[in-house]
Amino acid sequence: MNDKLLRPYDWKETEDRIYKTWESSGYFTHDTDKAAEKEVFSIALPPPNVTGELHMGHAFGLTIEDIMVRFHRMRGFTTLWLPGTDHAAIATQARVERLLYEKEQKTKKDIGRDVFLKSVDDFSQQNHDIIVNQIKKIGCSLDWTREAFTLDERRSIAVKEAFKRMFEAGLIYRGLRIVNWDPKLQTTLSDDELVYKEEKTPFYYLKYGPFTIGTARPETKFGDKYVVMHPDDKRYARFSHGQKISLEWINGPVTATVIKDSSIDIEFGTGAMTITPWHDRTDFEIAERHNLEKEQIIDLTGKLTGVAGEFAGMHIKKARPLIIEKLKAKGLVERVDEHYTHNVAVSERSGKTVEPQILRQWFVSVNSKFRIENSKIDGIPSGSDTTLKEIMRKTVESGQIQMIPDRFVKIYFHWIDNLRDWCISRQIWYGHRIPVWYRPKADQPRAGEEIYVGVTPPAGAGWTQDEDTLDTWFSAGLWTFSTLGWPEETDDLRLFHPTSVLETGYDILFFWVARMILMSGFLLGDIPFRKVYLHGLVRDERGQKLSKSLGNAGDPLAMITKYGADALRMALIVGAGAGNDSKISEEKIKAYKHFANKIWNATRFVLESINSTSLQSLPQVRELSSSNPRIAALKNHIAELDLLVAELTNDLESFRFHLAAEKLYHYFWHTFADKIIEESKPHLKGGSPEERFAAEASLLEILSSCLKLLHPFMPFITEELWSYLPKGRQTLLMVEPWPTLSS
């Protein structure tokens, strides 16, 4: 027996060594020769952002994925879990910008695009290395030979190819549209990058000629020259659509035009409003409908433009009280409601209020029709006309993609129903440069410019590439197949795509899951994954969301050092059902450290008790005659174990990892250790030779089955103990066949 067993389990000595053994065994990567005959199980790792270190939420997802992967590998599937990291464009750039300012009081413009990008690359590389190390510490059985990065060379080709194909199909277009502008980060944002915060603000009722209009933002009202009301509003029946009215406004007389539009809510305020199309989406849409003029009032830094007259150049925050003062002096303020609350769109990343602006940007059109040539999507035949929205809906509606838990389907549909075109261009430096080049038309300088879209730069002189980069989710959307070599038609792509499962947090259902379905649907005519398993958020003991700014993000490495990776994994899994938030506490991790030690000691007892020389000739417990009641009892234990195996297999197939983990814990401790081992003690010490053999054989059989069953959950300790077992020496537990009823 190994001397190590005489001491308590020492994970610090064990884990790194075991991981190296696994890595060098080659079992993390798939066996190409056998691949064809076996069932395939593949997962693309949700690539962690290279913005920083991993937190408990990552550790949670990684554990669930590793459980699935190890379970399928043991069941003989050709298994691929493909690792990678995400460049996380805005997030990473923002962090590096902050670091640069903190360290050197410099901005990115001070050091220039090239130097800045070099420092972002260094930062990414550093974090990448930390992240990879953390993933290995957790025990994840990833195929490192296939590691990818959303911004590396191969993925860059995929991104450009995707852009080009979507552009050619008319699904990507450039347009002057209203977008979300982050004045701090100086870039556009997609609708999904906003959060809404409730804000209490005075609501002003202003005299606008014969009308009273309400506004919470008087500083945007300078250029207002349209007054809009519902066509059915009887109060305004005497005004007709298109009627011109002269009136006195903030900076003097203006001529207002009456517009009747049924989008107006008769009940709200006075039922009449003026519009600011440049800085409000609803107003923009009204202006588009009636072909009205639009004027910029606020510039990209938050200052008033020339339209504001004497207030021009002033920041809107400073200007507002002064404008109110002037309005009051002119007698234009009718009354003020001090108790008005509304939601303000805030940039999730910078925390600043987002200012809608009209800008020329690149968009993905979700409603444009295109012909899908080779469709594997249920309900959308090859050669038919479809839209990206339809693909996103049909794949889930038909059940071709299944969500676990399925309540997210409703949330997903609700999001699709409200989905607008996706703004994909960002005014930041870090990311995939938009693969579009422009050249002024030499013969007619005023006739605009030529456009070239392609994977490689255009030939000839005079071309300049678009300055902007792509939304990070554009490249992330390609992840399941860009990692497998697309656009080339590789063996990997054929074998592993669609992937079996996408495992991720429900908080990025829209950001990522939906975009992957969109991308895969258009570019491959196929689904990216068959199942989506959504885990909940890991919160701290007090139920707060883990975040770096709160300082409660919880360092998985610290917990692994203190209690071992297996203990951390179990603590994360037990009690954490699909889609539900869970809490992690140090106490819980400690409890599973005790469990690891229990497994360790039980194994020691079994190995101490058995007479290894007689083991070779031991009969199978199942085949023993049952005339002896004690042996019959042992056979009963084996039957009970069979039942457990069946249940656990079913739980794992049905994504009930938390239940499986709890059952295993309970069985091992309270059935195997407390009952079976205790009952066997008299047999081992004073039983007949037959009883002794039967006891030894059943203990060994149950133990080795337990190690197999526990392995996906607690890979390190089980692998280590397996190597001490008489029959375990030649093979690695990670590729042992999963127990079956007939074994």
Next chain:
RNA sequence: GCGCGCUUAGCUCAGUUGGUUAGAGCGACUGAUUUACACUCAGUAGGCCGGGAGUUCAAAUCUCUCAGCGCGCACCA
């Protein structure tokens, strides 16, 4: 406004399709222990399963309703 969750022991949470006496971990209490167990075992206390109504032979589980908490989306002049 539309939609989705959660509410079970002092604390943190399980409870898969309705089916014995509702479970676990931590905590509390009482014992045991020259012990496979530094991290052990046996046991005890602690629950009108958020409130109310209904369906059913049977409800923590299904339906309706109310309340509190959380989340998503939309509106927000």
